[in-house]
Amino acid sequence: MEQQAPKVKSADRVLDIFELFTGEKDSYNLTEISKNLNMPSSSTYLILQNMLSRGYLETDRSGKQFRIGYKLFAIRSGYMRNASLTGEFNYIAEKIINNLNETVSLSIRTGNQLLYIGEKVSTHSLRFNPSLGVTLPLHATASGKILLADLSAEELRALYPTDELEKVTGKTISSFSDLLKELDKVRKQEFGYNMGETVDGVHCVAGAVKDMDDRAVASISISIPVVRITGEVWGNVHDWIRRSCEELSNKVYRQN
Template identity: 60%
Template sequence: MESQKHKVKSADRVLDIFELFEGDKDSFSLTEIARLLKTPPSSTYLLLQNMLERGYLQTDKTGKQFQLGHKLFTIRNKRLKGSNLSEEFQQVADRLFHEVNETVNLSIRLGDKLLYIGEKSSTHFLRFTPNTGDMRPLHATASGKVLLSGMTSEQLREIYPNDVLEKVTDKTISTYSGLLAELEKVNREGFGYNMGETVEGVQCVAAAVLDAEGKAAAAISISIPVVRVTGEVWEKVRVSIKQASEELSRKVYR
């Protein structure tokens, strides 16, 4: 006799919602989700609100577009602590620390934000150290620019539907056209730069950690207070971060 499959409809719907994000789209409206899952908007709304309250989903600034929430990435980050990526990052970060003694971070993209998932802090009294779990606007960070640089124009427009971008400091890129020009520079040079765009007086350089398909799965960066930046230091950091990104890509994903 064939064994009966037991299903919980609400659990199935939650998993169906998560699986919508397997494609290229980063956000969906209530109407889109209900249509794609063929579920009543009223019950879909209640389910989405439950997932929002628990942190498994989040909304954009309009409150109408649903994105994956921080809770999934918190869980993922805890799992990463025992993963090859986390282990290899710590080894690479330790070496970078001894080479330059500046803050090293590992980051991934979460919707239109950069999520820090690993860190190694400088021992200097004056330093910039984002904590694991902190988030920043992608376009205002070196790592965020690296992660944006491989996207299509359609994917970028989904994240930035408006031509005016959020300013974090006076130096933050504030226009969509300015961002496109910056991303061309990233693609050309292989580095992302942050010249006081997140925190005044702090500069950062980042490079991509590439997966087996050659796409940016994460980014590794070094942040330096501008008072310690010289031409020699900047060039040394660029060389170090390039070597570190290539090493992580090779050891984790190849």
């Protein structure tokens, strides 16, 4: 016997209201919604008011006609932007791999953790190989420092309420005061560095992907085992980070 999916009546009703707007009309009043969906007017009213307060619906000047609100468009826009972000990153990262053949990563901040959402891995047998979906402490990564450097002192303290920070290796920054000093350097240099703070023997350089308001929303990084680093390679890495961050920022966030 086929198992029936569990249902939540209130959730079903919200979805029914959304689906009603896929029809011919772009706005409905309370009576029309209640009648079309065979829902009691009283509960329909409460649901509509909740959706209205959350931005999922909006009304005309009379306050009686409901239509789809800004929140759904914002969600769709965010989804499309993230899809565009990773898609454009893959194109840029391919160029970096062809030139440097060193691992390139795209990451974002989630709380006090760095989340990897894109990668192109070096073909060298000795390489840094982050996995998509893996998280690491922000303060222990080059990209994490880039994203932290964009935050205010109050936001930083909220992320790190104690003075002692988690150590990943013996080289990881382990105090809040040292982190603040490091972030001052990041702001001046516009690069984030990880010198064996996540993986011993691997160095990393990162830069910021910025939105229209010049806020860091993501970071591109290049990771190299120390044994392959030369002055020329290190210079090329910085050039690629600068160019790729600018290109990704322009393509995804600054098109209009």
